[in-house]
Amino acid sequence: MTPVLQAQNIVKHYGSVEALRGASFEVAAGEVVALIGDNGAGKSTLVKCLSGVEIPDSGTVLIDGNPVTLDSPVTARRLGIETVYQDLAVAPELDPAANLFLGREIKRKGLLGKLGVLDKPEMRRQAAEEFSRLGVTLQSIDVPIGSLSGGQRQSVAVARSVVWASKVVFMDEPTAALGVVQREKVLDVIRRVRDEGMAVVLISHNMPEVLSVSDRVEVLRLGRRVARFSAAGATLEDLVGAMTGALTQEDAA
Numbered sequence: 001m002t003p004v005l006q007a008q009n010i011v012k013h014y015g016s017v018e019a020l021r022g023a024s025f026e027v028a029a030g031e032v033v034a035l036i037g038d039n040g041a042g043k044s045t046l047v048k049c050l051s052g053v054e055i056p057d058s059g060t061v062l063i064d065g066n067p068v069t070l071d072s073p074v075t076a077r078r079l080g081i082e083t084v085y086q087d088l089a090v091a092p093e094l095d096p097a098a099n100l101f102l103g104r105e106i107k108r109k110g111l112l113g114k115l116g117v118l119d120k121p122e123m124r125r126q127a128a129e130e131f132s133r134l135g136v137t138l139q140s141i142d143v144p145i146g147s148l149s150g151g152q153r154q155s156v157a158v159a160r161s162v163v164w165a166s167k168v169v170f171m172d173e174p175t176a177a178l179g180v181v182q183r184e185k186v187l188d189v190i191r192r193v194r195d196e197g198m199a200v201v202l203i204s205h206n207m208p209e210v211l212s213v214s215d216r217v218e219v220l221r222l223g224r225r226v227a228r229f230s231a232a233g234a235t236l237e238d239l240v241g242a243m244t245g246a247l248t249q250e251d252a253a
């Protein structure tokens with residue numbers, strides 16, 4: 001099966017720091033792949049290179065097997081790649097529906113639309129439909145999102161990416177700030193999205209979470225992929241061993 005998104009030998013320097021030293025990565029439709037690695041392994045840099053935030057110095061990025069140039073986040077989004085960042089990038093004063101459509105608002109038909117008048121009822125209707133499809137439960141969709149719980153806010157942020165992504169969603173520590181119950185809810189949203197055929201990439205330091213939600217795990221160490229596991233067959237020790245360098249699967253291969 002052709003991976004929906006593939007990175008081959010990505011190199012990225014920040015001044016004299018070599019953040020990525022020939023990193024490879026791949027994810028297919030309908031799977032959750034956890035991208036793990038110790039602090040500084042290059043996870044965020046790789047995500048930035050695959051979402052158009054940073055331009056790699058060298059290496060190849062392929063979508064559906066075709067080389068692409070992700071020269072900006074806009075280009076990445078146009079090609080179907082969305083990212084959820086850990087810092088809850090929502091607009092707290094707007095309601096959940098407005099957040100879902102942030103930057104992609106639906107205008108009223110005709111002259112009003114040309115004048116920039118938004119079709120709020122239609123956005124509300126579609127938002128309610130999407131929240132229900134994704135299992136996002138909110139007591140009210142009429143309140144500013146800042147008044148919801150952290151888990152609800154994060155679920156809306158996840159929903160927003162998922163609704164607009166056509167191929168791949170990157171989630172950088174989506175549950176880091178959450179309690180146990182809220183975390184489970186966000187993980188459920190991730191599973192649903194995967195079941196609908198999206199490729200999901202989860203960046204997480206929480207190894208039990210990684211093993212519970214992902215189908216595969218790819219391990220970065222010192223800017224390179226050093227191991228790949230099927231989550232079903234992997235143990236915590238395998239993951240930690242690969243992250244620390246005790247186990248060097250990919251080098252040996």
Ligand SMILES: Nc1ncnc2c1ncn2[C@@H]1O[C@H](COP(=O)(O)OP(=O)(O)OP(=O)(O)O)[C@@H](O)[C@H]1O
Pocket residue numbers: 014015017018019037038039040041042043044045046
């Ligand atoms: N903007 C930057 N300027 C300079 N160096 C950077 C920059 N961003 C990342 N680095 C360096 O690149 C290397 C990889 O960092 P990166 O943030 O990608 O790792 P990470 O695996 O995401 O780490 P963490 O788990 O701590 O978030 C580190 O040595 C880091 O200091």
